[in-house]
Amino acid sequence: MKRSEDVKVLLHLLKSNLAKSDGGPPSPRAQEVLKAMLHKIGQTQEVELTCGEVFDLLDQYTEMIMNDEDVTQLMPLVKQHLEMCTDCREEFEALLKVLQNSPVL
Numbered sequence: 001m002k003r004s005e006d007v008k009v010l011l012h013l014l015k016s017n018l019a020k021s022d023g024g025p026p027s028p029r030a031q032e033v034l035k036a037m038l039h040k041i042g043q044t045q046e047v048e049l050t051c052g053e054v055f056d057l058l059d060q061y062t063e064m065i066m067n068d069e070d071v072t073q074l075m076p077l078v079k080q081h082l083e084m085c086t087d088c089r090e091e092f093e094a095l096l097k098v099l100q101n102s103p104v105l
């Protein structure tokens, strides 16, 4: 995968979409959006999990957290996804709460 090419294309698209109609430079707001998007791209790695895959692993992941296991080593992709995806993070936090409040088996 040629990520730098992707970024270039995306940048071009963004700039042409965000530029003012008079051909001036993008507005500060537009530049903010651009920066945020670039930041996201920077965080994105080649291998990613989908939300569905993360949901499937969430039980295991949450148990690891409960057991103080090193999820950074064991499930880096899940951890990475949770950092980027609000939906999955909310699901994870809900699950964690349930587990933390349930009696120890």
Ligand SMILES: [Zn+2]
Binding pocket: 050, 051, 054, 081, 085, 086, 087, 088
């Ligand atoms: Zn997700």
